[in-house]
Amino acid sequence: MRLDKFLAETGVGSRKEAKQLLKKGLVTVNEKVIKDGKTHIDEKQDSIKFAGETLTYQKYYYYLLHKPQGVISATEDKWDQTVIDILRNEDYREDLFPVGRLDKDTEGLLLLTNDGQLAHQLLSPKKHVDKEYFAKVQGVVTEKDVRQFAEGFALNNKEQVKPSELMIESVDETSEISEIRLIIQEGKFHQVKRMFEAVDKKVVYLKRLRMGTLWLDEDLALGEYRALTEKELEDLNKRF
Structure with a gap:
């Protein structure tokens, strides 16, 4: 690898900035001062x-x-704050991107990485990676809904969704608000919301809890992040 690229990759500065630092004799390779970035x-x-x-x-x-609400799952945007904008200066890299997307008003787990191969594995429909959500739903979710979700069904636009696992956590008959968990293996546009719309209900709060073996760290406040542990990364890669 070229020295100037190495300096940029390790966060010393851009290639242009690295060139100036090299000229000042601030960089050594095996204890020898090197001033040529092409080395x-x-x-x-x-x-x-x-x-x-x-x-x-x-x-x-x-x-x-x-991920908090109000932030979009993108690397850049002219109008809204992105998940990349949340990163501290020392953690920012131009090649980082979110793995998949969460809607602007959806909270929860989002993986940021520059590992394209792992991202592809996690998002590939052929890999059948579980995505688990917690949701508050306007409407009384019933065992009939559980069975329908388990069988797979057509959305309102006739698009078919595969079987999923719907679990009822609680139902408030007075307010007609249900709390549920849902495990799907697809990633269609607004999928969870559209699935409930198809059974005449409305998602009013949505949070992703898990992607494959990776669980949301509940010690992280909204908008906070941390590096994956070696165990978390090992478990993710084992899946493939």
Whole structure:
């Protein structure tokens, strides 16, 4: 890898900024000052330091975000705050992106990464990855709904959804508000909301709890995030 690219990848600065830092003699490779950004280095074997501090190369990054309402699942937007905008300056990277999407008014688990292969595996319909949600629904959810969801059915636009697992947590007969959990393996546009619309009910609150083996960390407040643990990443990759 070129030295200037390595410096950019490790967060020292952009390639343009790295060029200036190199000129100032602030970068050493195996204790030797290097001023040419085109110099090729072995990012796994060579000892590279910036201003005396050893730089460690990391190819892939994984962040577990507790997405709040009002933030969109995109890398950039002219009007709204994105999930990438939430990242602290030291964690921001141009190649990070959200794995899948949550609606603007939906909360919960969202994985941010630059690992395209893992993202593809998690989102591929062929991999049948569970996505588990908690929802508050306007309307009384019944065992009939549970059976219909388990069989799969057509949405109002005639689009077919595959079988899913609907679990009733509680029903308030007075307010006609039901609390449910739902496990689906698809990712159609507004799918959870449209599934309940098809049975004459309305989702008034939606939160994603799980994606595959990855659960939302309830210690994270809305808008907070953290790096995945080695165990979480290992469990995710085991799935494939």
